[in-house]
Each structure stands twice: as structure tokens, then as C-alpha cells.
Amino acid sequence: MHAPRLSPALRLAGLALCGVLLVSSGCYQVPVTGRAAVNMVSDEAVVKMSQTAFADLKKRTPLSRNQADQARVRQIGERLAKVAFWDVPAADWEFVVFDSPQQINAFAMAGGKVGVYSGLFQICHNDDQLASVLAHEIAHVAAKHVNERLSQDMAIQGGGLLVGGVMSTTGAGAIPANAVLNAYGLSSSITATGFDRGKEKEADHIGLIYMARAGYNPEEAPKVIENLEQASAGRVTPPAFLSTHPSYPERILQLLDLMPQALEIYQRSGQTRAPQLVK
Template sequence: MHNACLFLGAGCNAIHRMSTLARPACLGLLACLLAAPGCYKVPVTGRAAVNMVSDEAVIKVSQEAFADFKKRYPVTRNRAYDQRVQRIGERLAKVAFWDVPAAEWEFVVLEAPDQINAFAMAGGKVGVFTGLFKIVHNDDQLASVLAHEIAHVAAKHVNERLSQAMAIQGGGLIVSGVMSTTGAGALTSNAVLEAYGLSTGIGATGFDRKKEKEADHIGLIYMARAGYNPEEAPKVIENLEQANAGRAMPPALLSTHPSYPERILQMIDLMPKALEIYRQSSQKQAPQLVK
């Protein structure tokens, strides 16, 4: 933070007095104000965000990390799972195209029955664990999960998180262009996996609650645009809650994900708009149940 203090003066003292959780958001705002070339508008929500790392570098290292990550888990031999993910993923990728035009989408189903999860990386690399099929009972519900993960990519959440982490560690983002020119060599596969919350290290905390709620918002709109019923999205959260019943869950304020009711309430608030988009979609089809 010492280098940053040279540019912020008295304002830096205020940052020092902030809680650890509040500093990243403040640093991001200051970066936007003082280094405008690193700002971008998040699709759908329109939120102003900061990206002071090279998109090309993040994509390159994410692709390498994705290749390494796939070595941990075998690709499923369940053709039904794979075909459903490919079909739904392709439809969602089409509606997200203008938000991530450079993405080369790849959808892979990984054999991990105990992992009720999915993830997406910069460049369009998407992984779905077979355990997810325990809580998605039709194509609309699977679409809601995939749309949520695609939303993280479209919003450049990993770029934003890396920018915030680099700001705290080095304080260099205040100098315009320093991080925007950072090459792939400055990023490691493990650092990127930690930013995605996929590392086995202690830093693997995933995206913060605001980013998860933003991905819910964007994902709801994406699935509606693709012709999937957004009313099925809250049901996935309910299914997840039932699947986690009896398990020790961290308090909402300590969790990287919003609480289940918090996520559902936001979806309900957004539902009128999502349903309007869904009704106007030309890609609607009858939901296909899991066999």
C-alpha cells in the first residue's frame, strides 16, 4: 500500500482504517476514477468495474489451468449428460456472444459424483461435475446453472478479483497501465485457480457474495434470452438447499455465496423482467425432463 499512498495522500489513510473486506471495493472504485482506461461496464447490470490485468493473459493462463484441472477428473462416459450440457451450453453461448465475442466455448462434463458444482473460466472453458445432476431435474434448471457460470465470464469477475488482489499486494494499479500491460508470465496457474475458487490451497475462497448475486442476475437474463424458463432458477437453489440439509454451513456473512433465501429473493425481484424476455424469446421449447 505504500506506493498507492504516494498517489492518494490523505485518502489512503481512510483505506487503512477500513475493514479488510471493504478495501477491495474501495480500491476498485479508486482505480476506476484514477485509471479510467481500466474500467469497463458489466453486461446486463451496467455496473462499472475495474480490470487492470490483460484479458489475453487471463485467458491464456485460464486455458492452461483448465487443461491441468481436467487431469484431476476423468471426462464422463455418460453420453446423456454430455449431450444435454453441449446442447444447452451452445444455446446460452449464442445469447452471450456480444458480451464475450472472443470466447471459444468448450463444455466438459467431469466424473465427480460427490461434487454438486460447475465452473467457467475466461476464454469460455466450462466444467460441469456429474454430481450437479442430483439437483437439476430438467433442461431449464441445468440452463440456470450454466448461465450463472457463463455470467461470471461475461462480467470478467476473475479479472476484477485478480486486479483487487494485485492492488492490495502491490498497490500498483493506481499507476495507469501498469497492470493492464501485465503479461501471462506475471500470472500463475495456481493464482488463477484460487481466483476462481478451484484451488486446493487456503486462498481458494471463490468469488465474493456481490459477484455471485451479480452472476445470478446476469444468468437469469441469459437463460430467458435463450428460451429457458427463468422460474426454474429459484428451484435449483431450493434443490441445493435440500441437498445440503444437515451439513454444517457457514453463517451468511462469512460465506462467499449469498444465503439461499437472499438469492431466491433477488430472483423473485428480477422475475417479471426475466419472464418478459422469456416470452419474447424465439427459442422457447418444452422442458425436457431428466431420464
């Protein structure tokens, strides 16, 4: 069933209302980067919808039976969550590994629900490298990227979602479940695009600082990108300007630019240790 088309007048009114909200109480500051961002949706609603989606995903996707992998991801994730606490104080963190060897991927949802597909271990050769991926996903949550994405979708649609109920900031029913999954890039719909390149680069930045604060060697972060590039060799991928993710060299260069700051934080963390190789 298709949503009714908005008249030009209603679309203009929606855009105007979005503009008012942008200027008023919808702004927040992204941790670490300090970027000013916009959130026009209810934090509570996004968290509740995310928790519901995560619970459903656990029912539909088998969990890994490798208890060592489950414990390893949980231990690293909880250590990273501690350094992100003040940026996400109300999160109920949960870290699980899904049995999906073909998927080299991980994700995090508002409220602290983090999923790792078992294929990710193909490119993470030690704890520090795994920490860099988990820190990147935690960074998406800390930066409220899904809230920002939903807010942008509202503005693009000229207030369509706003008029349809998202303006109500109480209750998860105000936000369509599919809209939340699309924003995470986890929906099977062709509209599921996930986060844009700017948000992915910002998550790289924040994640690098988080892993350094937690005592994981930030120099391992670029190596994960290199491993991913090698694992992706021969696969059909879109050109960088069409991809929602930055190109591999672009991501590595940014990480190297931030490395002196990250290494200084890492050296002060008091938890310096050598990478533990996966056997």
C-alpha cells in the first residue's frame, strides 16, 4: 500500500516545520568530533524500535555456537562500552555473534545492541583489530547516526513522515519499523542504504579514539581496512563516489592523519598490551 502523495503546499509546510525544528531543540553535539547534528525524533522511540528489531533478528538468525568467539566479542565490547559510557550513559549493551560465515560485517543499534557476523573474523586477526570494528559500530550509536538519518529522511520527504506521526515524540509506534531498519541498512528493502560516507568516516574517527582510550592499539585499525580490501578483491563493488562507504584509501588516510592523537591517548591509557593472535 503506497502512502498518499503530499500536495506542494503540504510539502512546503513540512519543510518549513523541519526548518523550525532544526533551529530549535533538535540540535546536539557529536562526541569526540564536536560536530553539530540534528535529531528530530524521539530517542526513546528509536531505542525501543531498535531493541525490538534486534530481538527479532536473534530469532531469525542463528547465533554462533563458538562460545570462545561469543566470549571474546563480549569481553572486548564491554571494555569499549566503558570508555563510551558518558557518551551513551543509558545504553543496555549486548554483544552477540551470528553464525553467518559469508558475511564480513557488524552493526550496532541504538540502545547498545551490537551484532557481529562470524565472517568478520576473516579480517580481524587479533583482539585490537576486532576492537577497531566494534569501536566503529559503538561510535555510530554514540553519534546518534540513526537518529540523524531518520531526521534527514523526514526533511527530504518534505515532512511526509513528520505529518504521518514522527512528530509525536512519545512511543515507538511513532516511527515505522521499516524506516528504522532501512536507516541501519539491515532491511531487505532496496531502500536500505545505511549510513552515508560522512557518517562512516565520523564513526572511523570516533572509533579510533574509543579503542585507544580502552587500551587497544590504534595502529591495528588501518590494517583491518587493508584486510577488508584484500578480502573484497575480485568482488564487484560500486565506485567510491557511488558507495555509502568511503573508499579504502580514503579511510586509511584519515586514520593515519588521526594516528598521532590516538597513539598519545593509547599510551596514556595504562592498558597497553601486545596484540593477541587468533589461533
